[in-house]
Amino acid sequence: MARQIAKPSSTADAQAVKKAGSPTLVDVAKVAGVSPITVSRALHRPEVVSEEMREKVLAAVRQTGYVSNMLAGALASKKTRLVAIFLPTIANSIFADTVQALMDRLTEAGYQTLLGLTGYSAEQEEKLLEAVLGRRPDGIVLTGTLHTESSRLRLAQSGIPVVEAWDLSEDPLDMLVGFSHEGVGAAIAKHLLGKGYQRFSVVSISDPRGLRRCNSLVGELARHGITSVPMQVLTPPATLEVGRQGLKQLLEAGEAPDVVVCSSDTVAQGVLAEAASRGMRVPEDIAVMGFGDLSSAAHVHPALSTVRVDGKRIGDQVARALLERFKHPDGGKTVRVDTGFTLVDREST
Amino acid sequence: MARQIAKPSSTADAQAVKKAGSPTLVDVAKVAGVSPITVSRALHRPEVVSEEMREKVLAAVRQTGYVSNMLAGALASKKTRLVAIFLPTIANSIFADTVQALMDRLTEAGYQTLLGLTGYSAEQEEKLLEAVLGRRPDGIVLTGTLHTESSRLRLAQSGIPVVEAWDLSEDPLDMLVGFSHEGVGAAIAKHLLGKGYQRFSVVSISDPRGLRRCNSLVGELARHGITSVPMQVLTPPATLEVGRQGLKQLLEAGEAPDVVVCSSDTVAQGVLAEAASRGMRVPEDIAVMGFGDLSSAAHVHPALSTVRVDGKRIGDQVARALLERFKHPDGGKTVRVDTGFTLVDREST
DNA sequence: CTGTTAGCGCGTTCAA
DNA sequence: TTGAACGCGCTAACAG
Numbered sequence: 059m060a061r062q063i064a065k066p067s068s069t070a071d072a073q074a075v076k077k078a079g080s081p082t083l084v085d086v087a088k089v090a091g092v093s094p095i096t097v098s099r100a101l102h103r104p105e106v107v108s109e110e111m112r113e114k115v116l117a118a119v120r121q122t123g124y125v126s127n128m129l130a131g132a133l134a135s136k137k138t139r140l141v142a143i144f145l146p147t148i149a150n151s152i153f154a155d156t157v158q159a160l161m162d163r164l165t166e167a168g169y170q171t172l173l174g175l176t177g178y179s180a181e182q183e184e185k186l187l188e189a190v191l192g193r194r195p196d197g198i199v200l201t202g203t204l205h206t207e208s209s210r211l212r213l214a215q216s217g218i219p220v221v222e223a224w225d226l227s228e229d230p231l232d233m234l235v236g237f238s239h240e241g242v243g244a245a246i247a248k249h250l251l252g253k254g255y256q257r258f259s260v261v262s263i264s265d266p267r268g269l270r271r272c273n274s275l276v277g278e279l280a281r282h283g284i285t286s287v288p289m290q291v292l293t294p295p296a297t298l299e300v301g302r303q304g305l306k307q308l309l310e311a312g313e314a315p316d317v318v319v320c321s322s323d324t325v326a327q328g329v330l331a332e333a334a335s336r337g338m339r340v341p342e343d344i345a346v347m348g349f350g351d352l353s354s355a356a357h358v359h360p361a362l363s364t365v366r367v368d369g370k371r372i373g374d375q376v377a378r379a380l381l382e383r384f385k386h387p388d389g390g391k392t393v394r395v396d397t398g399f400t401l402v403d404r405e406s407t
Numbered sequence: 408m409a410r411q412i413a414k415p416s417s418t419a420d421a422q423a424v425k426k427a428g429s430p431t432l433v434d435v436a437k438v439a440g441v442s443p444i445t446v447s448r449a450l451h452r453p454e455v456v457s458e459e460m461r462e463k464v465l466a467a468v469r470q471t472g473y474v475s476n477m478l479a480g481a482l483a484s485k486k487t488r489l490v491a492i493f494l495p496t497i498a499n500s501i502f503a504d505t506v507q508a509l510m511d512r513l514t515e516a517g518y519q520t521l522l523g524l525t526g527y528s529a530e531q532e533e534k535l536l537e538a539v540l541g542r543r544p545d546g547i548v549l550t551g552t553l554h555t556e557s558s559r560l561r562l563a564q565s566g567i568p569v570v571e572a573w574d575l576s577e578d579p580l581d582m583l584v585g586f587s588h589e590g591v592g593a594a595i596a597k598h599l600l601g602k603g604y605q606r607f608s609v610v611s612i613s614d615p616r617g618l619r620r621c622n623s624l625v626g627e628l629a630r631h632g633i634t635s636v637p638m639q640v641l642t643p644p645a646t647l648e649v650g651r652q653g654l655k656q657l658l659e660a661g662e663a664p665d666v667v668v669c670s671s672d673t674v675a676q677g678v679l680a681e682a683a684s685r686g687m688r689v690p691e692d693i694a695v696m697g698f699g700d701l702s703s704a705a706h707v708h709p710a711l712s713t714v715r716v717d718g719k720r721i722g723d724q725v726a727r728a729l730l731e732r733f734k735h736p737d738g739g740k741t742v743r744v745d746t747g748f749t750l751v752d753r754e755s756t
Numbered sequence: 757c758t759g760t761t762a763g764c765g766c767g768t769t770c771a772a
Numbered sequence: 773t774t775g776a777a778c779g780c781g782c783t784a785a786c787a788g
Contacts, residue, residue: 079485081564082765093775098767108773123564128541129482130765133780136428138478143522148510149503161524170538173445173492173522175510188517192477216429327676335709360684364429431781442759447783457757479781482764 059165081122090118099103101126132194139169142195144186146178146202146265149295150324152350152369153201156223160199161372167381169196176201178265178294197380202264203227203234219383223377225267226396233373233383233393239267242365243274244401246347249363249401250317251282259315260289261304261325263296268321271349275319280321288313296321301328309336316344321347323364329358330359341404351402366400431470432687439467450475481543490729491521493532493546495551495614498644499673500717501699501718502550505572507670508722509548516730518545525550527614527643532756540565546729552576552583553615568732570725573744574616582732582742584724586614591714591748592623595668595696598712599748600631604694609638610653610678611670612645620698624668637662645670650677658685665693672697672713679708692751 087094100115176183220232288305320326326348348364379393449464481487524531568583637655669675675697697713728742
């Protein structure tokens with residue numbers, strides 16, 4: 059009996075709901091014998107309503123099966139409780155931890171998330187943005203700092219709080235949570251040089267941030283007299299197959315690297331697999347450097363070095379920045395968080 | 408000059424917009440010298456408007472920087488162009504291909520996606536659903552067929568098209584695209600028995616579908632006289648660490664399996680890693696069976712067998728089912744697609 | 757092809 | 773603490 063739900067066809071109650079669609083605030087108000095606004099308050103600001111009213115209203119809500127219409131609410135209040143998140147891809151994504159943490163925080167704060175996939179393309183991001191702005195999200199989270207001029211303008215005009223994540227830049231759109239990819243490239247170079255490696259090569263997907271890490275690596279190597287760094291740049295998304303192909307093509311091109319730097323751990327694992335299938339020992343014959351520490355990838359192969367990025371922390375910081383801004387819409391601080399990274403060497407376990 | 412965008416503060420034009428917020432249909436209509444509805448039509452149904460009007464409107468749109476408000480539009484038309492997708496997790500997800508394909512199709516059809524993470528919990532799904540229904544999505548995609556009674560009722564009452572993906576069941580909520588997990592378990596059992604394996608063990612995360620595959624496997628094995636199947640069930644999400652721990656604990660418990668069946672390829676790779684670090688040869692000392700064929704995981708280790716699931720196809724079919732239903736809201740057919748699966752053996756490459 | 761009227765279902769702002 | 777009036781910005785239905 060307690061489980062019974064009023065259906066439009068049921069006529070058990072005197073005040074049968076006639077309309078076709080789902081019940082509205084007015085329907086609930088009639089059943090409860092109060093005004094619509096009291097229903098609204100009982101639901102969204104229970105503390106300003108008397109115990110008695112609240113109970114009457116909640117009973118009526120249960121009876122009618124009422125579900126509040128956020129569309130109408132948002133239109134009236136100009137608050138959508140919606141945050142748009144743009145990601146390059148969801149496949150084998152290094153961003154999984156970030157998104158998980160971010161969504162967890164937002165959900166517990168009563169926000170919902172609209173997801174957009176940009177495929178590492180600023181143009182696609184622009185198109186998506188165009189569509190998403192129509193939804194008037196309270197906040198927008200972008201991956202990276204590469205956006206079209208049109209996107210930048212629209213975002214600026216919209217006045218919507220924006221967080222750029224997973225990168226750092228000199229001219230942020232608004233808020234910023236990430237780390238320096240140039241820093242990563244340079245750190246990798248120094249680390250590997252320090253261990254005595256000489257013949258470097260790179261396997262990367264064509265992702266803007268990955269390429270910047272590579273360029274920085276190459277630059278740093280050049281500064282140390284290493285001018286030739288054979289590079290395989292393959293198409294996203296980053297799969298194991300990319301790593302296998304990358305190493306295969308390097309070797310078939312006659313290269314004999316003593317270390318391969320990869321754009322992500324997934325790619326690195328592909329490289330490891332290809333090396334294994336060729337009977338190459340890691341790291342004696344060839345060392346492999348990954349990036350991301352996707353689920354502690356370093357644990358997979360005792361000889362895989364990688365760069366650990368705390369994706370969860372990024373997500374947490376992004377959420378905190380947004381929620382803070384939602385509270386104080388004109389709070390002065392421009393958030394800019396450098397989450398850093400950690401080089402994880404095989405010996406440092 | 409072409410890049411110039413009218414800002415509220417600019418007074419270049421005679422018809423300066425005074426209001427604070429973003430420009431509305433009415434603002435655009437005034438600038439264009441037409442009625443609001445004409446603007447609406449020029450934007451959303453250009454074919455019913457004369458070339459001349461359309462151009463006037465588009466010019467005014469550019470001038471004002473107008474972005475149509477889907478909240479108001481949805482409220483008036485009762486169409487949100489929003490699809491909610493519920494996933495257990497985004498971390499290392501076997502659903503990545505499905506989501507990617509699904510979102511690609513929906514996006515190109517003009518729909519946007521609200522993402523919800525349920526953490527393999529029907530209760531969490533119920534809470535999320537409660538919140539998401541307020542957004543009046545045009546469609547809902549759920550992972551699996553395990554839902555609370557309350558969720559089932561609310562979904563039924565809402566009348567929103569629902570697709571349950573990645574599973575099959577006898578009493579679907581509405582539409583259904585997936586495959587039989589019992590079928591997978593039985594197929595694995597038969598296959599491995601056929602290859603002569605005798606000492607089975609299982610490493611799984613506690614995911615409803617994974618456990619059903621296991622149970623089916625165990626049942627089938629029992630039918631063949633194998634009654635003892637040591638099992639390690641660990642906490643989601645599926646990480647490499649889960650696989651390492653799983654095998655470790657099996658071995659430390661004194662088990663000596665000749666084959667380990669895993670709930671996913673990620674777990675399987677963890678098992679492979681642990682086996683390697685113990686100097687065990689695969690498949691001579693121990694064989695490993697995965698699930699999902701996440702980015703052709705079988706390619707990683709020449710001796711890994713797995714079950715290939717076409718996640719992309721699932722996503723495509725889900726999208727097609729939804730879009731079809733959107734077109735014909737009362738179309739008779741109850742969609743039910745069995746997408747099947749393929750056992751991929753190490754020799755069958 | 758274009759315009760007019762009348763809401764969609766709620767929250768804000770005032771008053772009681 | 774509760775309620776009445778109004779408008780959020782847009783589209784459906786009809787009229788011209």
